[in-house]
Amino acid sequence: MSYDCSQPLCCRGGQPAPGHAGAGFWGDLHNCDIPYWTAEAILQYASALEKIDFIYYTGDLPPHNVWNQSREQQLYSLKTINELLAKTFPNKTFYSAVGNHEAAPCNLFPTPNVRSDNISWLYQVLADNWIKLGLPNDTRKSIEHGGFYTTIIRPGLRLISLNMNYCSWENFWLFINSTDPLDQLQWMIQWLQYAEDHEEKVHIIGHIPPKQCLASFSWNFNKIINRYENIIAGQFYAHTHNDEFVINYDEIDQQRPISMAYITPSLTTFSNLNPGYRVYKIDGNYPGSSYWVLDHRTVIMNLTATNLYNQTIFIDEYDVRNAYNMENLFPNDWHNLIEKLKNDIDGSLMGLIYQYYTKSYANGNQCDHNCRRGLLCDFITYRSEDSHACDLIPY
Numbered sequence: 001m002s003y004d005c006s007q008p009l010c011c012r013g014g015q016p017a018p019g020h021a022g023a024g025f026w027g028d029l030h031n032c033d034i035p036y037w038t039a040e041a042i043l044q045y046a047s048a049l050e051k052i053d054f055i056y057y058t059g060d061l062p063p064h065n066v067w068n069q070s071r072e073q074q075l076y077s078l079k080t081i082n083e084l085l086a087k088t089f090p091n092k093t094f095y096s097a098v099g100n101h102e103a104a105p106c107n108l109f110p111t112p113n114v115r116s117d118n119i120s121w122l123y124q125v126l127a128d129n130w131i132k133l134g135l136p137n138d139t140r141k142s143i144e145h146g147g148f149y150t151t152i153i154r155p156g157l158r159l160i161s162l163n164m165n166y167c168s169w170e171n172f173w174l175f176i177n178s179t180d181p182l183d184q185l186q187w188m189i190q191w192l193q194y195a196e197d198h199e200e201k202v203h204i205i206g207h208i209p210p211k212q213c214l215a216s217f218s219w220n221f222n223k224i225i226n227r228y229e230n231i232i233a234g235q236f237y238a239h240t241h242n243d244e245f246v247i248n249y250d251e252i253d254q255q256r257p258i259s260m261a262y263i264t265p266s267l268t269t270f271s272n273l274n275p276g277y278r279v280y281k282i283d284g285n286y287p288g289s290s291y292w293v294l295d296h297r298t299v300i301m302n303l304t305a306t307n308l309y310n311q312t313i314f315i316d317e318y319d320v321r322n323a324y325n326m327e328n329l330f331p332n333d334w335h336n337l338i339e340k341l342k343n344d345i346d347g348s349l350m351g352l353i354y355q356y357y358t359k360s361y362a363n364g365n366q367c368d369h370n371c372r373r374g375l376l377c378d379f380i381t382y383r384s385e386d387s388h389a390c391d392l393i394p395y
C-alpha cells in the first residue's frame with residue numbers, strides 16, 4: 001500500500017502506483033492511521049510494563065477515511081477495538097468518552113429535535129461496550145440518552161464523561177439549535193453540585209477540548225469550571241492527536257490559574273506523529289485524597305526504527321516534571337512554566353515542548369518563532385474565539 005496517495009487518508013490497502021513508495025509494515029508517518037497489529041503491539045507493551053489502576057479512553061476508534069464510512073463500518077471498528085482492549089487488559093476498568101469519528105457520517109450527532117435522523121444506534125452499542133469494559137450498569141440510561149455519564153472511580157473521586165460532540169462546530173446539527181443540547185451542561189452542573197455537597201473530587205473526560213467548541217458552549221463551560229475549581233482535580237481530552245496542555249484562568253481577573261486540561265497524545269500517526277500513550281500518576285488511595293495529577297509519563301513507539309528493524313521499538317519519551325523542571329503539576333506550576341517560556345520563546349525549552357507536541361516526530365528547530373508563539377497561545381487559551389491571553393504575549 002502507498003503512503004503517498006491522492007486521498008486524504010493513505011495506507012488503505014492495495015499496491016502502490018508505479019513510482020510511489022509503499023508504507024512500512026508497522027505503519028507510516030504521513031497521512032496514515034496505524035494497522036491493527038501496531039495498536040495491538042503497543043497495547044500489549046503497556047499492559048505488560050505499566051502499573052495501571054484504571055484507564056481513560058477518550059474516543060475516535062474508526063479510521064480517518066471519513067468520506068467512505070457507514071454505520072456498519074463504525075460499529076465494526078468499535079467491536080474490533082473494544083474486544084482487543086478487553087483481551088489485552090482483562091482486569092482493568094476503562095472509563096470511556098465518545099469521539100467525533102464514531103458517528104456516520106463522522107461529526108454528525110443529531111439532537112433530539114432532529115426528526116429525520118437519530119443516533120440511538122450508536123449510543124446503545126456504546127452502552128453495551130462500555131459496560132463490558134467495566135462501567136457499572138447504572139451508567140446505561142445516561143449513555144443511551146446522550147453518550148455521557150457519571151460514576152465513582154474510587155472513594156471520593158467522581159468521573160464525569162462528556163459527549164463533546166454537542167459542543168463541536170463540526171456537528172452541523174447544532175446550527176439549528178445549539179442551546180445546551182440534551183441539557184448536558186445542566187446535568188453536569190447538578191453533578192458538580194452533588195460532588196461539592198458530598199466532598200468528592202471530580203475528573204472530567206471528553207474527546208474534544210473546550211477550545212474547539214462553539215464559543216457559546218466553550219465560554220459557558222469555562223464559567224462552570226470556574227465555579228467548581230475547588231473540586232475539579234483534572235480534565236482530560238483528546239482529538240488533536242498532539243501532546244498538549246491548556247490552563248484555565250480565573251474568568252474575572254484572567255490571571256489566576258485555576259484548573260488544568262491535559263490533551264493526551266494519540267495512538268494514531270495521523271499526521272506526522274509517532275504513536276504514543278500517556279500514564280498519569282494521580283494522588284489517591286487515602287482518605288481525603290486530592291486526586292490531582294502528580295506527574296505524567298509519555299511512551300512512544302519509534303515508528304521509523306520499528307519499520308527499519310522490523311521489531312517494535314518503544315521509547316520512554318519524557319516524564320513531565322523532570323523534563324520541564326517543574327516542582328508540582330498544579331495550575332500555578334504550569335503558569336510558572338508559561339512565564340518561563342514567554343521569556344524564552346526561542347530557547348531550547350520551547351523546542352523541547354514542540355518535539356513532544358509531535359511525539360518526537362519533529363525536532364524543536366523545525367518550529368519557528370511564529371509556530372512557537374502559536375503553541376504558547378494555545379496553552380493559555382481555554383475558550384474558543386478568545387484572543388485575550390494571546391494578545392498579552394509581548395512579541
Ligand SMILES: [Zn+2]
Pocket residue numbers: 060099100101207238239240
Ligand atoms: Zn477526534
